[in-house]
Amino acid sequence: MTSYDIVIVGGGPAGLAAAVAAKKAGTDSILIIERDKELGGILNQCIHNGFGLHTFKEELTGPEYAYRFIEQVFDLGIEYKLDTMVMDISTDKVVTAMNRTDGMFQIKAGAVILAMGCRERPRGALNIPGYRPAGIYSAGTAQRLVNMEGYMPGREVVILGSGDIGLIMARRMTFEGAIVKVVAELMPFSGGLKRNIVQCLDDYGIPLKLSHTVVDIEGKERVSAVTIAEVGPDMKPIPGTEERYTCDTLLLSTGLIPENELSRNAGVSINPVTSGPIVNEILETNIPGVFACGNVLHVHDLVDYVSEEATRAGENAAKYVQNGCKEQEGGHVIQLKATDGARYTVPCTINPERMDDLLTVRFRVGAVFSNAYVSVYFDDERVMHKKKKIMAPGEMEQVILQKKKLAEKPDLKTITIKIEAE
Amino acid sequence: MEKRNLTCIGCPMGCQITVEFEGEEFHSIKGNSCAIGDRYARQEVLKPERTVTSTVIVIGGAKERTSVKTKGNIPKDKIFACMDEINKVRAQAPLKIGDVVVKDVCGTGVDVIVTKNCEIA
Numbered sequence: 273m274t275s276y277d278i279v280i281v282g283g284g285p286a287g288l289a290a291a292v293a294a295k296k297a298g299t300d301s302i303l304i305i306e307r308d309k310e311l312g313g314i315l316n317q318c319i320h321n322g323f324g325l326h327t328f329k330e331e332l333t334g335p336e337y338a339y340r341f342i343e344q345v346f347d348l349g350i351e352y353k354l355d356t357m358v359m360d361i362s363t364d365k366v367v368t369a370m371n372r373t374d375g376m377f378q379i380k381a382g383a384v385i386l387a388m389g390c391r392e393r394p395r396g397a398l399n400i401p402g403y404r405p406a407g408i409y410s411a412g413t414a415q416r417l418v419n420m421e422g423y424m425p426g427r428e429v430v431i432l433g434s435g436d437i438g439l440i441m442a443r444r445m446t447f448e449g450a451i452v453k454v455v456a457e458l459m460p461f462s463g464g465l466k467r468n469i470v471q472c473l474d475d476y477g478i479p480l481k482l483s484h485t486v487v488d489i490e491g492k493e494r495v496s497a498v499t500i501a502e503v504g505p506d507m508k509p510i511p512g513t514e515e516r517y518t519c520d521t522l523l524l525s526t527g528l529i530p531e532n533e534l535s536r537n538a539g540v541s542i543n544p545v546t547s548g549p550i551v552n553e554i555l556e557t558n559i560p561g562v563f564a565c566g567n568v569l570h571v572h573d574l575v576d577y578v579s580e581e582a583t584r585a586g587e588n589a590a591k592y593v594q595n596g597c598k599e600q601e602g603g604h605v606i607q608l609k610a611t612d613g614a615r616y617t618v619p620c621t622i623n624p625e626r627m628d629d630l631l632t633v634r635f636r637v638g639a640v641f642s643n644a645y646v647s648v649y650f651d652d653e654r655v656m657h658k659k660k661k662i663m664a665p666g667e668m669e670q671v672i673l674q675k676k677k678l679a680e681k682p683d684l685k686t687i688t689i690k691i692e693a694e
Numbered sequence: 695m696e697k698r699n700l701t702c703i704g705c706p707m708g709c710q711i712t713v714e715f716e717g718e719e720f721h722s723i724k725g726n727s728c729a730i731g732d733r734y735a736r737q738e739v740l741k742p743e744r745t746v747t748s749t750v751i752v753i754g755g756a757k758e759r760t761s762v763k764t765k766g767n768i769p770k771d772k773i774f775a776c777m778d779e780i781n782k783v784r785a786q787a788p789l790k791i792g793d794v795v796v797k798d799v800c801g802t803g804v805d806v807i808v809t810k811n812c813e814i815a
Contacts, residue, residue, distance in 0.1 A: 465706050465708060
């Protein structure tokens, strides 16, 4: 069986940044396994700009951002396999994969970095009534068709869900001559970034209807009309508010789900809130030597944060193999909890002896909060209290913990992040 | 005096900016957290601009299309004219990031450039 110090599953933004960081940290034996025909992952179809403001201090398109990392993978001579699908990862880190040239093969890995990204929520998971004609696509599928394959999925479009991909596709379809009639969002707030509502909808006069959902799809062969209706606080459609739009296409932008089938099979514990692995301060899962980063860990809205997180995963994986793949012992474990409006935290636990001097804890809120406070409690003592003008579920938040502050509290058991009105 | 509320598109923060102005004279710009917001607010009120991104057909390439962008912002009212120009392009492979496929698109002084490498088939 061939063996590598580090096997990275996925050659998108997370896998690329993790590989580059691990190599720079001194580990040479690295293999990236990618199922698509090229490196770059989802960035290849995200041809719009707005990537990289944090990382490169300039505004890049998705493919340009990806290439900054792909180029480093080439220059550093990091090995990768394309068109290769990982079938299984075992608890003792044997990776089973297959492709057309090698057939089925196994690799023994010192450490594994999970970087598989996420998948769109499909129609089947939404319970939309109506017929099942052609012309219903997830927004990301439409994005791939338009931007990479060169096909227009339709001419008259209704979009359900106001996630960023849906908003971006409203503009993209408009650019290519389609008429986007309306974007309906079930929640009373958009799941996308504010800038995308402005530059993708408002710029082209596309209405965004909050608290609305699809109640009927018409069409036997192809979509011919979609009816939307307002929903009440119970999320149920309000009779009499129906509006019918003739159209040939319905795009769904209704959320992303981390793709963790491989992780689950390997025995990785999953957080039911994020659908991603439960990780500690070094982004390691419950299986020693298996790390996770990027959208497989929790769905991000900025690729810059994916790169940052993946860099840490890469460095930590390198450290793990350089220490002889031994589980680090000692130190106590502090639990991280999210309550009162905060939905989850990444990481979920911290070993204060192993943590970096500064540790970024990322989280999301469950509703829109204006002029509220992000508070951090060390057990019952409030140690951080920061006012934020606006917080929304679509935008990831963070707090930064200092190692020296944690060291002052040797008996600390729980760190709680919550949202407070004052 | 005119008052406008804007959402900055300069970065994902999306600052809510309030601009007070008269003609081309600015009385106040409030709510932005950096210089990008100030620049955006002035530009947006007087002459709104956007970057256009799309794809072009590639001849003789390993892929049938590759992605492009306007190298800088162009006036908002030229977006669709710019798209027409981009859709006429037949670019010869190989193409590298930064290669110009349309020079001075629609008289804006801005070039349309390649954003993804495309090898020869």
